[in-house]
Amino acid sequence: MADCDRLATCLFFNDRLENMPAVAALLRTQYCHGDFRACARFRVAAKLGSTNVPETLFPQDSTTADHIVAGT
Ligand code: SF4
Numbered sequence: 001m002a003d004c005d006r007l008a009t010c011l012f013f014n015d016r017l018e019n020m021p022a023v024a025a026l027l028r029t030q031y032c033h034g035d036f037r038a039c040a041r042f043r044v045a046a047k048l049g050s051t052n053v054p055e056t057l058f059p060q061d062s063t064t065a066d067h068i069v070a071g072t
Helices: 011-015 021-032 040-048 062-070
Strands: none
Touching: 011 021, 040 062
8 A cells, every 4th residue: 555645735644633643543544554545535635626625524534525526
């Protein structure tokens, strides 16, 4: 698995979950350094551009990503 190419700019990777380091580490391992194409943030950014990724969108929130991408 390769690293996500959005590591340098992604708000989640850099700023989120500072008070939950164990959860952050788990998500980063699973998505940012793993299956990044399944990440909700990656999917929205790839489809609509990074400016359309909500700050609060978590990598595992695929349902919300589906709605954003579909415009529903
Ligand atoms: S949260 Fe998603 S978009 Fe951001 S760096 Fe990790 S895998 Fe990439």
